[in-house]
Amino acid sequence: MVTLKDLLESNYEDLLASNRISTGSPALDYYRNVLLAFLKGDRERCLQLSGETAFGFRAELALLRHQIMTRSVKRELIETLIIQGAALPDWEGEVLIACAHAFETLRELEPAKKTYLAAHDALLKMGCERKALRAYMNSIAMEGQLHPEKRQLEEFHAIYRKAKKLREYRTCGIALSNIAREYRNIRALTTALQFANSAVRYLKKEMGSVFYYKALTNRCHILFELGRDTEAKLDLEAAAHAQFPEIRSALLVIQQLMNPHQKLSIPEESLLPIWKERLAEGRLNEVQGVKHHRQKLSELEEALIRYLQEGPRDKFELIEFLYGRKLNIDSTEARLKSLLTRFRKKCPGLIQLLKGKYEITNQALLPQNSRKAG
Numbered sequence: 001m002v003t004l005k006d007l008l009e010s011n012y013e014d015l016l017a018s019n020r021i022s023t024g025s026p027a028l029d030y031y032r033n034v035l036l037a038f039l040k041g042d043r044e045r046c047l048q049l050s051g052e053t054a055f056g057f058r059a060e061l062a063l064l065r066h067q068i069m070t071r072s073v074k075r076e077l078i079e080t081l082i083i084q085g086a087a088l089p090d091w092e093g094e095v096l097i098a099c100a101h102a103f104e105t106l107r108e109l110e111p112a113k114k115t116y117l118a119a120h121d122a123l124l125k126m127g128c129e130r131k132a133l134r135a136y137m138n139s140i141a142m143e144g145q146l147h148p149e150k151r152q153l154e155e156f157h158a159i160y161r162k163a164k165k166l167r168e169y170r171t172c173g174i175a176l177s178n179i180a181r182e183y184r185n186i187r188a189l190t191t192a193l194q195f196a197n198s199a200v201r202y203l204k205k206e207m208g209s210v211f212y213y214k215a216l217t218n219r220c221h222i223l224f225e226l227g228r229d230t231e232a233k234l235d236l237e238a239a240a241h242a243q244f245p246e247i248r249s250a251l252l253v254i255q256q257l258m259n260p261h262q263k264l265s266i267p268e269e270s271l272l273p274i275w276k277e278r279l280a281e282g283r284l285n286e287v288q289g290v291k292h293h294r295q296k297l298s299e300l301e302e303a304l305i306r307y308l309q310e311g312p313r314d315k316f317e318l319i320e321f322l323y324g325r326k327l328n329i330d331s332t333e334a335r336l337k338s339l340l341t342r343f344r345k346k347c348p349g350l351i352q353l354l355k356g357k358y359e360i361t362n363q364a365l366l367p368q369n370s371r372k373a374g
Helices: 004-009 012-017 026-040 043-050 057-070 075-086 089-105 109-125 129-146 153-166 169-185 189-206 210-225 229-239 245-258 273-288 299-309 315-323 329-346 367-373
Strands: 351-354 357-360
Touching: 004 026, 004 089, 004 129, 012 026, 012 189, 026 043, 026 057, 043 057, 057 075, 057 089, 075 089, 089 109, 089 129, 109 129, 129 153, 129 169, 153 169, 169 189, 169 210, 189 210, 189 299, 210 229, 210 245, 229 245, 245 273, 299 315, 299 329, 299 357, 315 329, 329 351
Parallel strands: none
Antiparallel strands: 351 357
16 A cells, blocks of 8 residues: 555655556546646646545646746745645645745745755654755755855755655755755866766666756766866757756856857746756956856866866975976976966965965865765
8 A cells, every 4th residue: 555655765766667557546646647747847737636526635736836837936826835734734834845946946945945845844843854954955055045155965865865865866866956956056067067977877766757867968068168068968959858948048147158148038937946046157258358168277286276176285285296207396396376267267265374384274175074974
């Protein structure tokens, strides 16, 4: 017998595989169809299901999910569902996570964050650890949008490790994709690509869902910035099958960045914040005549970052690690100075010299702190 907990803890692949088999409950069969329609981005099916009013608040949840997909969320429906969810302990977590997503769609980030956290608590109470972790990760994402100056590597590393233990592979992939974005933002593109590749591998179990396509477009953009256009175009072609408006808009952004002289019409209303930022960044680079992928960290600069992640180092340790012992000390000191100058131009303030040792100022980049967060 399939329970509500089984349904909520299922990944996209599991839901698809069980779609032809009855759960033993008409209400659960109905809601499984709602979840599948939402994950596929099937607006018409979601709207159709919302008309089956015999299923009560579940039909209202279907309507809310349709409104999320069409970006036509009505606050009255959110408020109604939150009240109904409070009286239904078994369903409260699912109701809250959908309402949090609706607040996010309205760009009401503080209520979205609080509601994701409330969903996390409610889902944990009913033993849905995997979905509770998804809700918590979404709250972290809201915090990042509220405070874009904060780096969130520490949090996403901790979420990834917990998700891996729970075999919650969707969350693994999303967390890794967010880590890739953080490294991309400091121009450590080779490292970013490693995490982006892992994200896509984890999310292959969600192939066809919006989560898979988000990871694919993220990797596509990183490949483009690395100058690996042939591979980037393969991801572009693979993602072209997506019907999600936010993915199609992201693909238009990437195409615009690949061909800056080609003026594409990009629907702003379906652009996710990350792609609005990258489009604006690309337009600024075009005005300034900068080829953004040329600003990536060199192999030596990425090696420097990885070495400093292990702990503070003095200049002699850096010289030996980066250049070995065979070269003249004056020559290697000059090389190190030049390397640090180039790096600081690309990533101002990321490395500091304190008490004779170089160290990373962004503590979230340090793996030992990530381990503590787990």
